Amino acid sequence: MDWLLTDGDGIFTFWMLVFAGCNVLRGAYCLVIRDRRDRRAVGEVITGGLHPVRASFLLGGTDSAAMTAVCALADDGVLRVSADGGLRHTHRGRPQSSPALKELSEEMRRTPRGETTKLYEIRESFRFDRFRMLVAAESPSVRTKASGRSQTLMMVAATVIALGMGFHAGPANASVPFLPEADRTVWLYVCMGFWFAGSGVAALWPSERRRRWKALDAYCRGRQAVPRSALPATTYEAIVRSGVRPPPPPPPAPPTRTPGRTRNPDGSWSDGVEVDSSCGSCGGCGGD
Structure with a gap:
């Protein structure tokens, strides 16, 4: 020793x-x-099944879940998607069993007539805070990182x-x-x-940013693809485009000043010249 x-x-x-x-x-x-509890939870999720919106939340958080929720409601006939990605409630379609989807459907129903909702609003607007809260609450508590x-x-x-x-x-x-x-x-x-x-x-140890459960990720990607692949390609692409917030309009350009034209006593025309009033006391800019 x-x-x-x-x-x-x-x-x-x-x-x-x-x-x-x-x-x-x-x-x-x-x-x-x-990791013992998480391994058990992952096994239960894979064997017991998972709603596509919850699977999307495990993959990409509320942004991904909102995208899948819109696709699911559009596939069920609850939402109509315009060419520019605007979403309108159809006031029909299949009833929803998921509390999160039911909340999203009801909030979309309250949209004023003649207006549409974009995907980025569902991700960011305070109107949909309860929907995002329900998505997080319904999803299994598994540490994915x-x-x-x-x-x-x-x-x-x-x-x-x-x-x-x-x-x-x-x-x-x-x-x-x-x-x-x-x-x-x-x-x-x-x-x-x-x-x-x-x-x-x-x-060699896993980075804190690396995802931990490859089997769970593969299963969630498969569940997420079900409602997304059910829509026509043009409809899906329109929803994807509506998830990008449009840039703010550029500020207005300052007004341009053009020199005026004045008519001389002899009938000729000449360009007007602005004279700084501060030069008047010294007889013009040539004064000392």
């Missing part, structure tokens, strides 16, 4: 084991404790262990591992090399 705490090779081995232990413990925690910041934690561990190795080797007056004849300043390069290697290992 003293060899691990005093000898150069032992110190290096000891801190390597500490770093390996950090990775093993983190992996065991993620697999056995953290990598969580826990494992990559960051392992990067911190590699940095702390590299520093700990250096501070451990200094007071112990230990020789350089695998190079007992080398100057002890080489320990600096050993610690730097360990940090680079540890950072590479940390980079």
